Amino acid sequence: EAGVAQSPRYKIIEKRQSVAFWCNPISGHATLYWYQQILGQGPKLLIQFQNNGVVDDSQLPKDRFSAERLKGVDSTLKIQPAKLEDSAVYLCASSLLGQGATEAFFGQGTRLTVV
């Protein structure tokens, strides 16, 4: 079974530029998550989709971050404009159902460096 795919693996941009990350979840998984992991910290949820609807985006900085999940499958996360503090690993995860103790499967992440 294929896992969660993310691209690119690495990205370096200058501050005030824009960047986009792509995620393809495990086939059949209704729930998709984007987490931000700053160096030395645990991942923090940015946004959660159930199919193509947003369930939780309370921690998403909406003035610069946006995300969409077209047709309830792939998802993109965009930052525009980027700030230095956005340097982090962006993790995509998916699960069958976004409830209770359902296991979430994580991709390898995209490491973003903003200079």
Add this chain to the structure above:
Amino acid sequence: GNSVTQMEGPVTLSEEAFLTINCTYTATGYPSLFWYVQYPGEGLQLLLKATKADDKGSNKGFEATYRKETTSFHLEKGSVQVSDSAVYFCALIAGGTSYGKLTFGQGTILTVHP
């Protein structure tokens, strides 16, 4: 709010030593508790979980018991191997309408020397 606190790290051990990584939590309702592991160059993987008080999760020789009275979920292994070197994250999903959202601790780096 919900939060997870892990012991200060990193942790360095010799092969076959006993491992404990402490984890305590604060949560609304009755959370489910997890340990995730991140091996070098790989994504986060579920190591074990427990969904109610006094449950013990176990996998690959690792164990953790859900202690409601002390709000803890400490990770233990009797004899570590070099291949266990990784970053370990304690996490929870709060009870109620949390929709599967994971709240993570800050992670503990484990290095095991031969």
